[in-house]
Amino acid sequence: MPRVNDIRYIGYGVSDVEKEKRFYLESWKLEEVPSDDDMVYLVAPGSTAGYSVRLRQTDEPRIDVISWSAKDRAEVDALVPQIEKAGGKIISQPHELESLGGGYGFRFFDMNGFTTEVSTGFETREPETLEAGDPRPEKISHVVLHSPNHKGYVEFYEKALGFKVSDWLGDFMCFLRCNEWHHRLAILPGPPAFNHVAYDVPDVDAVMKAVPRLRETNGDIAWGPGRHTAGNNVFSYYVTPAGYAVEYTCDLEAVDDETWEATVHKPSKEIMDQWGFGVGGPETMPKPMPDAGLFKDIGI
Ligand SMILES: [Fe+2]
Numbered sequence: 001m002p003r004v005n006d007i008r009y010i011g012y013g014v015s016d017v018e019k020e021k022r023f024y025l026e027s028w029k030l031e032e033v034p035s036d037d038d039m040v041y042l043v044a045p046g047s048t049a050g051y052s053v054r055l056r057q058t059d060e061p062r063i064d065v066i067s068w069s070a071k072d073r074a075e076v077d078a079l080v081p082q083i084e085k086a087g088g089k090i091i092s093q094p095h096e097l098e099s100l101g102g103g104y105g106f107r108f109f110d111m112n113g114f115t116t117e118v119s120t121g122f123e124t125r126e127p128e129t130l131e132a133g134d135p136r137p138e139k140i141s142h143v144v145l146h147s148p149n150h151k152g153y154v155e156f157y158e159k160a161l162g163f164k165v166s167d168w169l170g171d172f173m174c175f176l177r178c179n180e181w182h183h184r185l186a187i188l189p190g191p192p193a194f195n196h197v198a199y200d201v202p203d204v205d206a207v208m209k210a211v212p213r214l215r216e217t218n219g220d221i222a223w224g225p226g227r228h229t230a231g232n233n234v235f236s237y238y239v240t241p242a243g244y245a246v247e248y249t250c251d252l253e254a255v256d257d258e259t260w261e262a263t264v265h266k267p268s269k270e271i272m273d274q275w276g277f278g279v280g281g282p283e284t285m286p287k288p289m290p291d292a293g294l295f296k297d298i299g300i
Pocket of ligand 1: 142196198235247
């Protein structure tokens with residue numbers, strides 16, 4: 001079955017680009033990528049993708065694009081009819097992309113209306129190898145989205161982009177993979193909204209060593225540090241100046257993509273956080289609000 005194989009980048013619209021950029025450079029430790037347009041491009045130092053985050057000046061915060069990669073042109077082409085059949089609305093047919101880093105790809109609105117891109121053959125970069133304990137992000141690890149019909153949304157991502165369900169938390173949170181990593185996408189109930197983006201850091205020391213830097217430059221942890229059960233990953237959530245949740249994570253479980261069978265974890269405090277000593281909880285995370293960018297593609 002044709003499928004995507006990783007996350008390429010997330011494009012955000014924010015009302016104060018300079019402030020958000022400062023956060024990503026000074027607090028989050030992404031690096032700026034030069035460009036000719038008026039948007040800001042930032043990359044996680046350990047990433048092979050040319051950039052991880054794109055920021056654009058807008059009146060209100062919105063998600064501009066969620067960009068996934070696929071293995072080759074044939075896979076990109078084959079995804080189009082599959083997405084249409086699953087109920088996605090194709091915005092553009094596969095073509096040579098004019099956005100930074102190029103590539104061959106297309107866009108569609110997912111079931112919620114998020115502008116979603118699939119591409120291949122885009123420019124990559126030589127990643128920096130981060131040492132153990134380096135409190136900087138390697139790459140995007142996963143994205144989490146809400147949907148008013150979260151079970152239908154899971155099915156959409158299975159049928160449209162070839163995701164496989166790795167685990168459920170009760171009947172409300174679903175973790176989905178598109179490669180050997182336990183999840184690259186997770187889905188929650190709620191309004192059609194973005195929940196957070198997680199970035200891999202090298203290890204638990206890195207997660208912990210980042211805490212004072214974030215506290216001093218941006219604010220305290222919103223939830224964590226802790227260790228989830230589904231995926232077994234360590235987490236520490238923060239909130240950007242524009243109000244978006246971001247996570248430093250490590251130790252995400254690698255699974256056998258072919259044979260891994262989903263478990264339904266019974267929701268409890270200990271399942272959500274095996275350690276249970278950190279700041280806050282799900283209730284201290286930003287409240288999901290319907291995204292302002294739904295069904296509005298900006299064309300770049
Ligand atoms: Fe997460």
